[in-house]
Amino acid sequence: xxxxxxxxGPLSVPEGAIVSLNCTYSNSAFQYFMWYRQYSRKGPExxxxxxxxxxxxxxxxxxxxxxxxxxISLFIRDSQPSDSATYLCAMSxxxxxxxxxxxxxxxxxxxx
Amino acid sequence: xxxxxxxxxxxxxxxGTSVKIECRSLDFQATTMFWYRQFPKQSxxxxxxxxxGSKATYEQGVEKDKFLINHASxxxxxxxxxxxHPEDSSFYICSAPRAADTQYFGPxxxxxxx
Numbered sequence: 250x251x252x253x254x255x256x257x258g259p260l261s262v263p264e265g266a267i268v269s270l271n272c273t274y275s276n277s278a279f280q281y282f283m284w285y286r287q288y289s290r291k292g293p294e295x296x297x298x299x300x301x302x303x304x305x306x307x308x309x310x311x312x313x314x315x316x317x318x319x320x321i322s323l324f325i326r327d328s329q330p331s332d333s334a335t336y337l338c339a340m341s342x343x344x345x346x347x348x349x350x351x352x353x354x355x356x357x358x359x360x361x
Numbered sequence: 362x363x364x365x366x367x368x369x370x371x372x373x374x375x376x377g378t379s380v381k382i383e384c385r386s387l388d389f390q391a392t393t394m395f396w397y398r399q400f401p402k403q404s405x406x407x408x409x410x411x412x413x414g415s416k417a418t419y420e421q422g423v424e425k426d427k428f429l430i431n432h433a434s435x436x437x438x439x440x441x442x443x444x445x446h447p448e449d450s451s452f453y454i455c456s457a458p459r460a461a462d463t464q465y466f467g468p469x470x471x472x473x474x475x
Contacts, residue, residue, distance in 0.1 A: 257402060285466075292365070292454050292466035293405070337404065346458035348395055351404040 252276050255338055255352030264361055268325040272338035272352045275319065279340040279350075282314050284323045287335045287354065296323070296336075298345050328359045364388060365457050367467035374445055375475055382440045382470045384411075384455030390435035391457035396428075399452040399469075411438040411455075445474045 255272045262268055270284075281300055285293035299305045302316045311324040321340075325332055337354040341347045368383045384394055392413045397405040409430055410418040417430035429441040442449055454469040 251404075253404070255404075290452070290469065290471065292367075292456075292468045294466070295464070298462075345462050346460065346464045348407050348410060349405075349464075350407075351397075353402065353404040 250275060252350050253338060253340060253352040256355055257353050259356040259358055261358045261360060262328055264328060264330060264359055266328050266359070268323075268328050268332070268357060268359075270323040270325075270336050270338075270355050270357070272321050272340075273319055274321075274340055274350075276340070276342070276350070277316075277319070278342040281341045281343070281345050281347075282312070282321050283339040283341075283345055283349070284310075284312055285337045285339055285351075287337055289335075293337055293339075295345075325357075328357075330359045330361060333357055333359050364459065365455065365465045365467040367453075367455060367470050369470060370468060371471045371473075373473045373475065376446050377444055379441055379443045380445055380472060382442070382453055382455075382472075384438045384440070384457070384467055386436045386457045386459075386465075389457075389459050391438075391459070392435060393458055394432065394438040395456045395464075396430065396438075396440050397454045397456065399454060405454060408440075411440075413438075442472065445472070447474045450474045 283298040284296045287293040309326045313322045335354040338352040339349040394411040396408045411432040413432040419425045432438045456466045
């Protein structure tokens with residue numbers, strides 16, 4: 250069993266839709282939860298991170314962490330074609346600047 | 362702009378040759394850098410932690426004699442894939458922490474071994 254599970258998709262939604270991306274994990278030591286966006290053949294870029302359980306909002310993006318269920322989510326409101334990319338969840342027990350454990354990534358396509 | 366660069370961005374080599382990939386932090390010093398490998402449709406897998414002034418720390422299952430890491434300075438880490446074989450073909454990405462809560466990834470190097 251992988252430490253972090255993520256549905257690879259692809260996920261196709263129309264412009265303006267609300268997108269829900271999810272990851273589950275098995276390592277209860279994870280305390281830091283991150284979402285990265287990766288465009289084709291590029292390195293990942295950090296979208297947002299959350300420490301422990303709770304919600305965090307940044308513009309159109311909302312991250313949720315439920316440690317009791319070992320489940321994290323990223324919601325994208327009013328999705329745009331420019332949001333089309335692969336979204337990777339990543340986790341760490343010690344911090345966002347430490348070595349990370351990634352999910353496989355979900356490929357998102359937002360269509361006009 | 363990019364704060365971590367990698368060179369080359371793409372390399373094709375013959376089986377049995379060695380390939381060196383560079384990772385540079387552009388406007389900050391990084392005593393630690395991380396090297397990841399990403400196979401198609403798979404997650405980034407941490408290969409090793411590169412430490413300036415000391416030996417790299419390798420993850421379980423990663424051959425340290427095959428993947429040589431040298432953290433030559435506070436802004437440069439190199440990964441050398443020795444005697445590369447087709448199964449080593451992958452996307453190699455480095456990252457560098459800039460502060461306690463910030464980590465930047467390079468653009469990646471696509472290695473194809475024929």
